[in-house]
Amino acid sequence: MQKLKATLEHFIETNEIEISQPLLENMMENIGNTDAYLRDKLIFTSFYYFFDRGLLTSDQIEFIVERLVKEKLLVKGIHYSSSDDVFTRSFSSLLVALIFYFDAKSSLVKEEVLLPLIEDALLSIQLEKDTRGYVGEKGWAHAVAHSADMIASLAMHPLVKNTQKRQLLEGIERFLLLSSGYVDEEEDRLAFAFLELGKNHFTASEITKWLEELKHKADQLYEENKSTVESYYPRVAVRRFVTAAYFKLKKDEPENEMAELLHSFALELY
Numbered sequence: 001m002q003k004l005k006a007t008l009e010h011f012i013e014t015n016e017i018e019i020s021q022p023l024l025e026n027m028m029e030n031i032g033n034t035d036a037y038l039r040d041k042l043i044f045t046s047f048y049y050f051f052d053r054g055l056l057t058s059d060q061i062e063f064i065v066e067r068l069v070k071e072k073l074l075v076k077g078i079h080y081s082s083s084d085d086v087f088t089r090s091f092s093s094l095l096v097a098l099i100f101y102f103d104a105k106s107s108l109v110k111e112e113v114l115l116p117l118i119e120d121a122l123l124s125i126q127l128e129k130d131t132r133g134y135v136g137e138k139g140w141a142h143a144v145a146h147s148a149d150m151i152a153s154l155a156m157h158p159l160v161k162n163t164q165k166r167q168l169l170e171g172i173e174r175f176l177l178l179s180s181g182y183v184d185e186e187e188d189r190l191a192f193a194f195l196e197l198g199k200n201h202f203t204a205s206e207i208t209k210w211l212e213e214l215k216h217k218a219d220q221l222y223e224e225n226k227s228t229v230e231s232y233y234p235r236v237a238v239r240r241f242v243t244a245a246y247f248k249l250k251k252d253e254p255e256n257e258m259a260e261l262l263h264s265f266a267l268e269l270y
Contacts, residue, residue: 001030001035001038004023004026004027004030004038004042005037005038005042007023008027008042008043008045008046009042011046011049012042012045012046012049015049015053017046017055019050019055019056019060021060021063024060024063024064025067027043027046027047028064028067028068028073030043031043031044031073031088031091031092031095032073032076032084032085032086032087032088032089032090032091032092033087034084034087034138036137036138036139036140037139039087039091039139040091040139040140043091044091044094044095047095047098048098051098051099051101051102052102056108058108058109058110061099061103061108061109062109062110062113064095064099065099065109065113065114065117066113068092068095068096068117068120069116069117069120072120073088073089073092074089074092074093074096074120074121074123074124075089075120075123075124075127076088076089076092077089078124078127078128078129079127081129081130082130082132084138086130086132086141086143087138087141089124089128089130089143090130090140090141090142090143090146090147091146093121093124093143093146093147093149093150094146094149094150096117096121096150096153097146097149097150097152097153098153099114099117099153100114100150100153100154100156100157101153101156103157104153104156104157104158111159114159115159118154118157118159118160118164121150121154122164122167122168122171124147124150125147125150125151125167125168125171125174126167126171126174128143128144128147128175129178130143130144131143131144131178131179131180131182131186133145133182133183133184133186134184142184142186144175144178144182144186144189144190145184145185145186145189145190147171147175148172148175148186148189148190148192148193149189149193151168151171151172151190151193151196151197152192152193152196154168155168155193155196155197155200155201156196162201165197165201165202168193168197169194169197169202169210172190172193172194172197173210173213173214173217175190176190176214176218176234176237176238176241177214177217177218177221177234177237178234179233179234179236179237180230180233181233181236182233182237182240186237187237187240187241187244188240188244188248190241191241191242191244191245191248192248194241194245195245195248195249195258198258199249199253199256199258204257204258204261207258207261208261208265211242211261211265214238215238215265215268215269217234218234218235218237218238219235221234221235222234222235238269239266239269239270242262242265242266242269243266243269245262246259246262246263246266249262250263
């Protein structure tokens with residue numbers, strides 16, 4: 001472990017590294033390590049630099065993808081509540097986000113290698129239920145936020161079919177209604193993913209219908225359980241989500257017609 005830390009610290013400080021097969025295997029083996037410094041500051045940061053600086057060969061990227069799929073890292077322990085497996089799932093989601101983001105720009109990996117990873121990502125989005133953000137000394141779990149980042153990258157990728165993009169939108173809805181009181185900007189990350197989907201893949205009428213149904217479901221959860229504080233959280237999450245999406249779109253693309261749609265809908269929520 002100390003050797004891995006030293007190798008990655010040296011790389012981050014100097015940009016000097018030999019990306020060997022044993023190094024990649026060690027990084028993948030520890031992608032969900034409960035040592036927050038190793039997992040977040042060293043392993044994930046190094047993966048980002050590997051992709052951003054074009055340091056990985058196609059074979060090395062394919063090894064990473066195949067390891068994610070073979071070991072089912074995106075869904076590891078997903079049926080157990082509050083286990084440390086969330087760190088593996090969550091940081092695997094961030095790695096998948098990197099893969100699809102950079103592959104969309106440069107076609108780094110063969111189609112037949114990526115397709116099973118898309119299916120695993122969709123399954124993860126359908127099943128993830130750990131809504132924790134920061135977990136004490138173990139650092140960020142943040143499975144919902146990292147899933148949102150993965151959704152955003154998948155939304156940009158040409159291999160993702162329209163039917164699968166609908167599943168991504170359903171995943172955003174699921175995470176909003178799953179809220180047990182988000183406090184670490186999960187709604188903002190979901191809003192960004194939604195804009196990546198909405199701006200390019202759905203019509204204004206489809207988005208309007210989806211937002212209306214989302215509000216109805218949040219209201220229904222509240223009415224069915226309004227004696228509990230938990231019933232309040234999905235409504236709050238939806239309101240924050242719509243507000244975040246509106247302000248981000250208004251800032252980046254003020255003339256986009258969806259900005260006015262979001263503004264009108266946000267006013268209904270207050």
